[in-house]
Amino acid sequence: MTEFLTAAVGFILAMLALGLVSILRGPGDTDRMMAAQLIGTGGIAALLLLGTVTGVPAAVDVALTLALLATFASIAFVKKGLSSLEADGTGSTEDQ
Amino acid sequence: MSIAAAFEVALAAVVLGLGIWTIAVRETYSATVGFVAYGLLVALIWVRLDAVDVALTEAAIGGGLGGVLLLGAAARLRDAGPTAAEAPGKVVRVTAAILSVLTAAALAGAVLLLPDPAPTLAPKAVANASATGLANPVTNVLMAFRAMDTMLEKVVLLLAIIGVWSLAPDDAWGGHPGPRHQADPLGVLVFLARLLPPIGIVVGIYIFWTGANHPGGAFQGGAILASMWLLAIMAGLTDTPPVGRRWLRFILVAGPGLFLVVGLGGLWFGAAFLAYPPAQAKPLILGIEVAMILTIAATLGLLLAGAPERSVK
Amino acid sequence: MSGPTVFGLCAAVAVGLGLYGLITNPHPLRKIIAFNLLGSGVFLLFGAVGRRGAAASVGNDPVPQALVITGVVVAFSATALAIALLLRLFQKTGSTTLSSGAPPNASSDPSGG
Amino acid sequence: MSLVRDIITIAAVSAGAFFFLAGTVGLLRFPDTLTRLHALTKADNLGLGLVVLGLLPQATSLRDGLKLISIWLLGLLAGATVSQLIARTARQGEPAK
Numbered sequence: 001m002t003e004f005l006t007a008a009v010g011f012i013l014a015m016l017a018l019g020l021v022s023i024l025r026g027p028g029d030t031d032r033m034m035a036a037q038l039i040g041t042g043g044i045a046a047l048l049l050l051g052t053v054t055g056v057p058a059a060v061d062v063a064l065t066l067a068l069l070a071t072f073a074s075i076a077f078v079k080k081g082l083s084s085l086e087a088d089g090t091g092s093t094e095d096q
Numbered sequence: 097m098s099i100a101a102a103f104e105v106a107l108a109a110v111v112l113g114l115g116i117w118t119i120a121v122r123e124t125y126s127a128t129v130g131f132v133a134y135g136l137l138v139a140l141i142w143v144r145l146d147a148v149d150v151a152l153t154e155a156a157i158g159g160g161l162g163g164v165l166l167l168g169a170a171a172r173l174r175d176a177g178p179t180a181a182e183a184p185g186k187v188v189r190v191t192a193a194i195l196s197v198l199t200a201a202a203l204a205g206a207v208l209l210l211p212d213p214a215p216t217l218a219p220k221a222v223a224n225a226s227a228t229g230l231a232n233p234v235t236n237v238l239m240a241f242r243a244m245d246t247m248l249e250k251v252v253l254l255l256a257i258i259g260v261w262s263l264a265p266d267d268a269w270g271g272h273p274g275p276r277h278q279a280d281p282l283g284v285l286v287f288l289a290r291l292l293p294p295i296g297i298v299v300g301i302y303i304f305w306t307g308a309n310h311p312g313g314a315f316q317g318g319a320i321l322a323s324m325w326l327l328a329i330m331a332g333l334t335d336t337p338p339v340g341r342r343w344l345r346f347i348l349v350a351g352p353g354l355f356l357v358v359g360l361g362g363l364w365f366g367a368a369f370l371a372y373p374p375a376q377a378k379p380l381i382l383g384i385e386v387a388m389i390l391t392i393a394a395t396l397g398l399l400l401a402g403a404p405e406r407s408v409k
Numbered sequence: 410m411s412g413p414t415v416f417g418l419c420a421a422v423a424v425g426l427g428l429y430g431l432i433t434n435p436h437p438l439r440k441i442i443a444f445n446l447l448g449s450g451v452f453l454l455f456g457a458v459g460r461r462g463a464a465a466s467v468g469n470d471p472v473p474q475a476l477v478i479t480g481v482v483v484a485f486s487a488t489a490l491a492i493a494l495l496l497r498l499f500q501k502t503g504s505t506t507l508s509s510g511a512p513p514n515a516s517s518d519p520s521g522g
Numbered sequence: 523m524s525l526v527r528d529i530i531t532i533a534a535v536s537a538g539a540f541f542f543l544a545g546t547v548g549l550l551r552f553p554d555t556l557t558r559l560h561a562l563t564k565a566d567n568l569g570l571g572l573v574v575l576g577l578l579p580q581a582t583s584l585r586d587g588l589k590l591i592s593i594w595l596l597g598l599l600a601g602a603t604v605s606q607l608i609a610r611t612a613r614q615g616e617p618a619k
Binding site: 100101104105108111112115116118119124127128131134135138141142144145146147149150153154157158161162165166168169170172173184188189192193195196197199200201203204206207208210214215216217218219221222233234236237238241242245246249252253255256259260263265313315396399400402403 | 411412413414415416417418419420421422423424425426427428429430432433434435436438439441442443445446449452453454456457458459460461462463464466467468469470471472474475476477478479481482483484485486487488489490492493494495496497499500505
């Protein structure tokens with residue numbers, strides 16, 4: 001069971017890494033805004049599996065914290081991205 | 097190589113890959129996004145190292161709040177233009193590379209040559225847990241055995257906020273930090289900013305409360321509360337308070353102030369500075385932590401908001 | 410190779426990366442990021458050492474853990490102060506250069522080398 | 523009993539891993555931001571939900587199980603709202619049609 005879960009967390013980590021490569025390469029900033037969202041799903045899944053594998057039940061609390069903070073970071077990505085778009089002259093409907 | 101070892105190498109490689117991206121990429125915004133991802137993923141390493149308290153802190157403060165702080169600065173400095181004039185020459189680059197490789201190699205050598213069996217203070221920390229009545233050894237070290245460090249750390253937070261505020265322009269002295277955010281009141285952002293903070297506040301208080309016996313504590317809980325406050329500010333639901341307000345300043349000094357009073361009480365009634373009387377150790381520590389979580393949440397939020405920019409109208 | 414060793418080596422590389430970025434990157438914000446990366450590497454070293462000191466049913470020596478938690482908070486405070494200084498400098502002069510010789514907004518002129 | 527639990531875990535976690543694979547393939551192969559956003563927030567959230575479902579039989583207490591479910595609900599909430607915000611930004615970034 002532990003071997004299976006370790007393999008699963010390794011697989012999800014590999015998917016996360018590939019996704020991060022794709023997102024960080026862009027081409028635009030809107031793609032990069034997804035990075036925190038990706039960690040908010042893939043990273044949390046890896047963390048939950050890792051907690052079960054390593055025998056750390058409190059990993060669930062870390063996942064809970066990570067879920068909240070990743071959402072917060074995503075919102076900040078969007079807001080800061082918007083403010084830089086506004087600097088370029090294009091406004092936003094969300095901010096009107 | 098066993099499957100667990102392969103996984104550990106893969107995890108280290110992913111985190112280091114993000115580190116290389118952060119250093120090597122040209123654009124500052126991309127580097128910042130990479131650093132946020134790095135900070136959030138380092139929490140996985142900390143869980144693997146069985147240091148869940150640190151994992152919580154790194155995820156909340158190192159990755160989340162720290163990353164957003166850097167991100168805000170990157171967004172504002174966007175039109176600063178390239179600073180190619182200052183780029184160091186080839187000699188500096190090669191020297192820096194050699195220096196960095198030597199430093200990393202020395203540290204790697206030290207890691208490989210660590211003494212066996214490893215020295216540890218864990219048995220002592222566990223054996224003396226009965227002195228405070230708290231089961232989490234990390235909280236015991238932070239709040240009792242090395243309480244002086246924790247108190248001074250709160251003072252550092254306070255000094256940082258004084259430093260940030262002192263950078264305000266004259267006309268905004270004592271005013272609101274940061275811009276006033278506005279958003280469509282029926283939009284998605286406002287919806288999330290109304291829905292998430294109640295959940296976040298419950299989770300923050302839970303992380304704080306569970307810190308007595310399980311991983312968690314006032315910093316981690318305070319960081320979650322601060323992020324929820326900032327979410328409401330970013331959605332325009334509330335404004336940053338003017339930094340001249342008396343109640344705000346009271347909250348900012350409540351944590352370190354109560355800590356200092358308890359510490360002096362230990363000097364007066366007990367054996368030494370910050371010596372808790374054994375019978376009241378747990379209530380005293382809890383009292384300090386309740387004051388501290390408020391102070392930490394307010395301080396972290398205001399550090400992210402930055403220097404005052406708008407005067408009180 | 411055990412877990413603490415792998416992550417200890419990872420930490421050593423992170424310190425090296427951070428140091429390189431801190432010296433060579435001309436942009437002050439990038440220097441701050443690099444410094445945070447360096448600090449994170451140092452914290453991970455503490456974590457690896459603490460993991461080796463696991464004893465008495467505690468998975469990681471609590472004393473280095475507490476030191477790292479204090480360190481993370483102090484590093485965050487220092488970062489916040491550094492960024493506030495940088496933003497004020499930008500607000501005041503319109504540039505982020507620290508060298509007093511270079512005139513502001515002369516960014517396209519690679520005279521320094 | 524423990525065998526049944528393990529089978530549920532293996533099946534659900536495998537299915538979750540498959541959806542993470544699908545999400546990543548989408549991220550790598552889809553041409554523009556909006557479709558990639560779709561791949562990320564839908565497939566990955568389903569993957570997270572299946573991983574949570576797979577870990578539920580391994581949870582040691584009811585409280586841990588409830589926390590696992592609330593993590594997934596938080597993920598869903600974040601995915602639904604953040605993808606809207608990012609998509610809006612992406613629409614403003616591209617030229618008007």
